[in-house]
Amino acid sequence: MRVCIFVGDLGTIPQRKAALLAEVRLLGGEETAAEVCFVGFRQTQAVDADTLAYLPHVTERYTLVRVANTALRLVDARLAPLGAARAALRVCAPEWIEAILACDPDLVLIDGRWGRDLASLLEEELPGAVFVSGDAAAGRRFRRKTTGRDALVSIVLPTYNGSKYIRQSIHSCLDQSYRNIELIVVDDGSREDIGSIVAEFTDSRLRYVRHEKNRGLPETLNTGFRLAAGALLTWTSDDNYYSLDAIERMARFLARHPGISFVYTSMHIIDDNGAKMHPPLRRAFPPAQLRAENCVGACFLYTRDVCREVGEYSAAAVLVEDYDYWVRVAKRFRMQRLFAPLYYYRHHAGSLTAQHGSEKVAVLFDKVRQLRQHDEVA
Numbered sequence: 470m471r472v473c474i475f476v477g478d479l480g481t482i483p484q485r486k487a488a489l490l491a492e493v494r495l496l497g498g499e500e501t502a503a504e505v506c507f508v509g510f511r512q513t514q515a516v517d518a519d520t521l522a523y524l525p526h527v528t529e530r531y532t533l534v535r536v537a538n539t540a541l542r543l544v545d546a547r548l549a550p551l552g553a554a555r556a557a558l559r560v561c562a563p564e565w566i567e568a569i570l571a572c573d574p575d576l577v578l579i580d581g582r583w584g585r586d587l588a589s590l591l592e593e594e595l596p597g598a599v600f601v602s603g604d605a606a607a608g609r610r611f612r613r614k615t616t617g618r619d620a621l622v623s624i625v626l627p628t629y630n631g632s633k634y635i636r637q638s639i640h641s642c643l644d645q646s647y648r649n650i651e652l653i654v655v656d657d658g659s660r661e662d663i664g665s666i667v668a669e670f671t672d673s674r675l676r677y678v679r680h681e682k683n684r685g686l687p688e689t690l691n692t693g694f695r696l697a698a699g700a701l702l703t704w705t706s707d708d709n710y711y712s713l714d715a716i717e718r719m720a721r722f723l724a725r726h727p728g729i730s731f732v733y734t735s736m737h738i739i740d741d742n743g744a745k746m747h748p749p750l751r752r753a754f755p756p757a758q759l760r761a762e763n764c765v766g767a768c769f770l771y772t773r774d775v776c777r778e779v780g781e782y783s784a785a786a787v788l789v790e791d792y793d794y795w796v797r798v799a800k801r802f803r804m805q806r807l808f809a810p811l812y813y814y815r816h817h818a819g820s821l822t823a824q825h826g827s828e829k830v831a832v833l834f835d836k837v838r839q840l841r842q843h844d845e846v847a
Contacts, residue, residue, distance in 0.1 A: 470497060470611075471504045473574035475565070477545050477581050479522045480513035485580065486520070493578055495605035496598075506572040506808065510538045510561065523571070523808060525564035526755050537561045545582055554583035562590050567755050570594065571808045573722055576611050578602065596725045620724070622650045622716055622770070623699030627689040629657040631707030632666060634815065641710035643672050647717035650674055655693045658683035687782040687790040694776060703770045708815045711768070715811035719770035722807065730802040733769035735810040746816060753806035759799050763792040768812030775802055 474489050476482065490505065506521040516522045527534045537560035543549035544557075565587070569577060575597045579587050584601035591599045598611045624642050628635055635654075642652045652672075656663045656679040667677040678692065690704055701720055705711065719732050735753045738746045754764035779797045786793035798804065 470575045471573055473506045473508055473569050473572040473577045475579045476509045478511050478513050479509035482507055482516045482520060492605050496600055497611045508568045523568055525568040527564050534561055555586050558586050566594050571806050573807050619649045620700040622701045622720055623697035624650055624652045625693030625704040626654045627686055628663055628707040630659045630661045632661045635666060635707040638707050638710050639670060645716045646714045647720055653693045653696055655689045657689040685787055687784045691781045700773050701770055702776055709767055710813050712811045718811055728803055729805045730775050731771040731798055731804040733765045734807040736766050736768055736812040736814045737810050739813050739815050750810055755806060756799055756804040759796055765795045767814050
């Protein structure tokens, strides 16, 4: 069970943590929390390194949200009436709800004088249980909700001369805790014998197809997705790999949030030898950040409806085919990040970015932004 505890000030966690966790245990009955995240709208002092603590990400509405946060602080300090919190919460709600959703909680506990008002807003968005501090004493208890049947997930793995790491990438797909998958390896005219490597795996969920001539990554992806049968879709790279529960976490999230069609996660950053780099983590930013950068990264899952409406990857967007696709998705569908790092992204000299140079990729990103500038990102 995953729990999100919302507090006004993350700096109060050292003093409040034990009491809040005790309340979570009371709310959850015999069930213990496997993961606890804290979200707050400010942080006045550091928390210990073992505490998962997050602030909502605010950019375009920074000034307005900051004024609303100040109003809530006055309410907490009893310098403003409780009723003043309602208007302030309406302003802050989009960023707060996005950050809470990013924790993927089964249970949310709110610690604040305005907790009941925030709970009413959250209950419109969350399939899990929402509680306010003190509910345990009133006898309210958590009841887990089922998420329905597992959908087939299609993973496309494009490769071009990717023999060095592809075994690890294939293993990470086939070894997922989520078993209802198909893996389609698309060899884009490699000079290396990729087919023999794929043939080492006897899993019936694995398919191999080959282009006789190199067509580029967008066309390789399109070949894979034309063959894909899944209700949920994704693709991965031959030099990266998933955490064992990555697909399960993302598929579960989409099943629990039918209004969201695209989910993506944070990533571990590793080097050529698999060692963690500095910084060791790339945290996912909210979808609104797509206006400025490729905040989605390499670990994502989306519905068949996305594929149907957005169409294929653009052959005119080589090196930025992913960013171009995400921007097109964001115009039509709701997207959501998860804080959890569920993927290992490898930096090495053979990567496409390293081969073509970060400056060239940056220029191509700018071209995509200019091309799509007339359509607002949702």
